[in-house]
Amino acid sequence: MKYLILILLFTSSQFLRADEGMYLPFQLKTYAKSMKAAGLQLSYKDIYNTKKPSVKDAIVSLGGFCTGEIISPKGLMLTNHHCGYDAIRENSTPENDYLTDGFWAENYAAEKPIPGLTISIVVNTIDVTKSIAEVLTDDMDEATRNAMIREMSDKLSNEAILGTHYSAEVKPFYGGNEFYLFVYEIFEDVRLAGAPPSSIGKYGGDTDNWMWERHTGDFSLFRIYAGADNKPAPYSVDNKPYAPKHYLPISIKGIAEEDFAMVMGFPGSTDRFLTSYGVKMAIEKDQPSRVKIRGKKLDIMKADMNKDAATRIKYASTYAQVSNYWKYFIGQTEQLKNNKVFEKKQTIEKDFSNWVNAKSKRQEKYGNVISDIDQAYDKLKVVNDLQVYFFESVYSIGLNKFLIQHTGLYNQLKAEKLDEAAISKSAEGLEKQKEEFFKTFNAETEESLIAAMLEMYYNNVPKDQHGEKIEALHKEYNGDWKKFANDAVKNSVFTSEKRYSAFIANPTKTILENEILFMLNQDLLDQFRKYNYGPETQMAQAQLNKANRLFIDGLRQMNKKTKYYPDANFSLRLSFGNILPYTSIEGKTYPYYTTIDGLMAKEDPTNDEFIVPAKLKELYEAKDYGRYAKDGNLWVNFISNNDITGGNSGSPVMNANGELIGCAFDGNWEAMSGDIAFEKNFQRTISVDIRYVLFIIDKCAGANNLIDEMTIIE
Incomplete structure (x- = not known):
């Protein structure tokens, strides 16, 4: 049938x-x-x-x-x-x-x-691929290549809006094979x-x-x-x-x-140019984790939103955003399987390999593309759980995000020589965010979210990627993240507008270091940076970026009559x-x-x-x-x-x-x-x-x- x-x-x-x-x-x-x-x-x-x-x-x-x-x-x-x-x-x-x-x-x-x-309205669009290509060479490593692109993009953008009230930016297309400059009027x-x-x-x-x-x-x-x-x-x-x-x-x-x-x-x-290796990562690792985390967050927010109108209004937007992509990830995973996207991508890759192998010049340029993509994903999947759980169960929680935004101030406060002007400027900038944060903050909800998310983080991120602080707290509280969250939230300077105002008017390193949730977030952030921006991960990501760019370029060469549009x-x-x-x-x-x-x-x-x-x-x-x-x-x-x-x-x-x-x-x-x-x-x-x-x-x-x-x- x-x-x-x-x-x-x-x-x-x-x-x-x-x-x-x-x-x-x-x-x-x-x-x-x-x-x-x-x-x-x-x-x-x-x-x-x-x-x-x-x-x-x-x-x-x-x-x-x-x-x-x-x-x-x-x-x-x-x-x-x-x-x-x-x-x-x-x-x-x-x-x-x-x-x-x-x-x-x-x-x-x-x-x-x-x-x-x-509100941004496009004034003009200019193809600047040739100008950027002039400063790039095939033997550049990805870091140097990206630096040259940024430098030339800034130069071209500044030239395009000189003497006007417009803004401009250069965006990469086709995996970085082409570049276009956009000029905007921003209201x-x-x-x-x-x-x-x-x-x-x-x-x-x-x-x-x-x-x-x-x-x-x-x-x-x-x-x-x-x-x-x-x-x-x-x-x-x-x-x-x-x-x-x-x-x-x-x-x-x-x-x-x-x-x-x-x-x-x-x-x-x-x-749309994602390979079968990327599809496999999405189906097997990335999306199931996001669905699990977001489902838990939705349950917690909904329970509190049903209690009173003020909490419902505070979390209405956050709930809607989490819910939208919770269902999106469920649906995308299901339809990737139903529509046999993995198999379709494999067919494209097989055709690509056959085309490459037909001529020695192609082998020289594209011969390692598929194997490089495969190897890169093998390395990147090692840190996938840490990446997903950091963003979904740590940084996306309102209180945690507010705490992490104080990282720069903390670094200034613990410097050997204090720069009072810089500290004052940072504090003023953070103080301006206070009203918006507390407008969407409910201590009971944040406490429940933090407890549940820390438990999920601890149980799902590989133990060899845990920092010392989360392990010490797990031991100190005997794995009772609810008790930890209660202790962390109830007396924090970050959970009372009055206490926060007093702190930000005279911020000190001592106050921040006595904030157990702040210090835990610093530990989690450090671990994320260590593994996400570590040399092995960065090399794998650079390898993937280059291989994807060559893959897209090769596909367009292979199918010259096809009018490919950019992602x-x-x-x-x-x-x-x-x-x-x-x-x-x-x-x-x-x-x-x-x-x-x-x-x-x-x-x-x-x-x-x-x-x-x-x-x-x-x-x-x-x-x-x-x-x-x-x-x-x-x-x-x-x-x-x-x-x-x-x-x-x-x-x-x-x-x-x-x-x-x-x-x-x-x-x-x-x-x-x-x-x-x-x-x-x-x-x-x-x-x-x-x-x-x-x-x-x-x-x-x-x-x-x-x-x-x-x-x-x-």
Whole structure:
């Protein structure tokens, strides 16, 4: 039966029309014919143009972790609810709980400033591969090579922005075989303008996360502000809404199967050139450890969050972040196996080896690539548990991270000759972080997390990689990490804002050395550095980096007619394809859209993941969908075969005319191996239909002031 299904998949229009690829927009001329064939009506110059306004000017990087799109001439920006989640949490209190109730600014003055949040817009992209290649030689070791790349990258970046207010950076592509320079305009004054309640923005919660069919209104609204000259400026009440070069018009005409769909955004990380050796490491070691650790953390946080509203708000963002990738790692491991990615990678490597062995010149350059990769992973797997457990069970705990941030200050305080000016500067910098730390700190929760995580660390990191301090404490407390955590937390200067303020005003080495949790973290950090940055690990990593770079170069030489695109690295990309349903390998067929009927069918007032707000239920019962309905029903989410990943969250989904039709927020479970191997047959992008977004803003929230500034095409 599965064999028959596969034949049907390979001969269906879904397979023929699917288009993998995260393309660099400044190279779109290469793909113009393919985009036209898929249905694009615009010219590629309308999408990316540095000489006049184009679609790219409406696409923003939100804080370097998500994407947003400008949707009005007054700097209004749309992104995902989960991208704005931390900003919503920051402004929430038990009395004004915007996470639960939603938030809608009635005017500019009511919008909430978000300190530290930035918006970046790409001004230009320049291929600087030739300039960097001129300072590199084949016989350079990796450390020297990297140093030369950094030096030349800094020089080129500084030259590109000389005399401007822009920022610039050079990013490596294709494993370091090519380099591109990006020039950005970065805005510092960003304010929250609107967000639905979490019962809409996170409808389905962890249960539906990464799943299709979805019914989630995953969106929020921010506004970009600028100075009087429309250029970036620090926050000021005198700043004005930013007037963009371009903003996206919004289409509520509706969508249909096979319609053209285009996504632009800043995808964070893919590993499509990963070898079978890397896949094996992920499946057997890395991901199972991360799942185990994160599952425990989630249980602890959830128990405390259920106790009171203040703790729930404090940990809401952390919980969401941990949960998202907890489920991601579960799904990726499962689908790497189900989709036989390891075997597919082995086939590629076999073909590569055959190609290399066909000519002596190739053997000279690429002959050791596969064996070097194999040897490097053998060495790196020795420190994998230490790496994973340090980041997941030590550094990712809020209190531990805050303690480790004081390492520099501690080193200054224990120096033979004290530099009072440097100490004072460090203390001032740390003191500024105090408010944010204590805003998200609950002593009881941190104590429980530390106890559980230390136990997992001690039991899973090889004993020969333990430091003296953790072994001494394990012996002193007879393995009772709960008692240790209680002793460490209850009287620490770091667990009371009053005690911390007194300490940071007059920091001393003695105080820090009497902090048992601080000193334990120093020990754990030292062990991590010893093994992660030790000569053996660094040599193995350098060997792997070089071999991967040559492997990618060889693949491109071997398949010269293949238009390889580079892995995602938070640079601006474009993906195009079509709105399509799919059939899984198991034979289940999924529709390409969902409606409010399906949302209501999931309603469960006893489950906080499936609560339907009273206003939404009232509108549903009255079938009051306004101009946003289609055939008397309201569409909620849809899927397309666009190629996206983390960082694309909040990306605009545009139709053939460059009009906004949706906001991308997720991928589907069956293709969660897609960051390593794109699944042409059934990989899908899940988006919230723009008509549902507008319906919530208009009919549910009554925020007509926001609707009125948009350009809506009916």
